[in-house]
Amino acid sequence: MKRSQRLVNIIKIAEYQERKLAKQLAASRNTLKQYQEQLAMLDLYLNDYLKKLSAIKKNNQEVTVNELTIYHDFIQTIEQGIQRQQHFIADASTVIQRHEQEWRKARAKVESFKHLQQKFKNAEDRELDRQEQRMIDDYVNRPR
Structure with missing residues (x-):
């Protein structure tokens, strides 16, 4: 088996790991978004309550100590x-x-494996070209 072909399964495993980590990252981002939305709701709720309290104070409405508490x-x-x-x-x-x-580490790993595979493939292609050229040269140079 050629060296470039041996890397296929390794690349598949690395890509699987990368996809798994990408999903984990997306889930974490969704969680953060939910937390931020909940914080915004709490801020709105607090501001609404403070406005109500301010309106009561501004309108000089009577409020019991119990209500204020x-x-x-x-x-x-x-x-x-x-x-x-x-x-x-x-x-x-x-x-x-x-x-x-x-x-990012997983992505870099995938990219480096793919780069290595391409390097092996290029070397294999060059070797195949040399072999073909030798065969052609041998065929042309053989006695007739």
Whole structure:
């Protein structure tokens, strides 16, 4: 079996690994996107609640201490949720960076195997051309 042909299965395995890592990277990016969307929703929710509280204050509406405590506690809960979500986003970004690095390595590996295969194929083609030329030369130079 020619050297270039022996690399076919190795290239297939490397391409499979690369596709697997690409899917993993895509899943990580989707997770990050979901986290970012959830953070945006929490921010909107917090801003909405703060506007309601500001409107109550601006309109000089009477609010009981109990209602104010409930508003305050709820806003605090939303802010804690925002902080947690920001940590999730930071962690997901780190995971994405790692997955991108792994995918790039796998991609480079595939490309190097393909380059090596092409190099072997070119050498095999040159050798075949030399053999054909020798056969032609031998045929032309043989006595008749």
